[in-house]
Every structure is written in C-alpha cells, then in structure tokens.
Amino acid sequence: MHEHLHRRPAPRGRLTRNGFTLIEVMIVVAIVGILAAIALPSYAYYVQRAKIIEATTSLSDVRQRTEQLFLDTRTYLGNCTAAKNAVQPSIQTFTLSCSNEAASTYTITATGVPAKGMSASFVYTIDQAGNKTSAGPTGWAGNATCWATRKDGSCN
Numbered sequence: 001m002h003e004h005l006h007r008r009p010a011p012r013g014r015l016t017r018n019g020f021t022l023i024e025v026m027i028v029v030a031i032v033g034i035l036a037a038i039a040l041p042s043y044a045y046y047v048q049r050a051k052i053i054e055a056t057t058s059l060s061d062v063r064q065r066t067e068q069l070f071l072d073t074r075t076y077l078g079n080c081t082a083a084k085n086a087v088q089p090s091i092q093t094f095t096l097s098c099s100n101e102a103a104s105t106y107t108i109t110a111t112g113v114p115a116k117g118m119s120a121s122f123v124y125t126i127d128q129a130g131n132k133t134s135a136g137p138t139g140w141a142g143n144a145t146c147w148a149t150r151k152d153g154s155c156n
Helices: 021-074 078-092
Strands: 096-098 107-112 123-129 133-135
Touching: 021 078, 021 096, 021 107, 021 123, 078 096
Parallel strands: none
Antiparallel strands: 096 107, 107 123, 123 133
C-alpha cells in the first residue's frame, strides 16, 4: 500500500482550532459598533466647526478688502461686491453675498450650502461697523453679537 494515503491520528488531548468562534466575532462587532456610535457624531461636529471657521475667515477677508477699497474710493458702493467676488472662489461650503450696499453702509452674509454639508440655516453676517451676528439650524444657538462657532452659541 501507499504510505502517503494513510493519515496519522492527532495525539489525544490536543485540539487544533482554526478561525474564530461566533461569539468572539459578535463581541468584536459590538465593540466596533459602540466606538462608531461615539466617534462619528463627534467627527461630524468637528467637521462642521471647521467649515464655520472657513466662513468666518472669509467674511473677515471680504470686510478687509472692502475697507481697503473704501480708502481708495471713499465709498462702499460696489466695493463689497468686488471684494466678495475675489474671495468666493476660495470658499465652498458657504455662499457669500453683499446687501445694504450704499456709499456708507454694507452687510456681508455667509450662508451655508446644503449640497456641501452645511445647512442653509447657518447664516453669519458682518457690517461696516464690525457688528457680527450668527444663526444656526435647530440644535445650534445663534448669537446676535458675535459669530457662534459652537452649538451652545459661544464665540471664539
């Protein structure tokens, strides 16, 4: 007979085990689920706050450019729109707009773009006097005196 066709039995008392038991896999899945439930909301909040900082930085940039143009022309009329058009290409999650644009006044507004992950309820403004306001969606407190960057309405 051929020697290689016969197998030797495993020594007694020794179990060979390959793989994982179902209970071990279920425990790992449960742990991963708990970690995901904690981490994902925190990460989403962190991303939203970063997008808000992008908006407030852009508003400051437009205001600074508008004021520089005012020094050259002695009017705000048309300057806010020109400054906004220069900054808008660098910001994607908010739409900038100018309103109340006259010789001595302007208001710059940043409104969230829903298609980019920011609710249209996120609205930040600044005017020629430097007055800042902010509003947010349900669950976010706005602030009538500053740019709120946190859910509780607190500002930097």
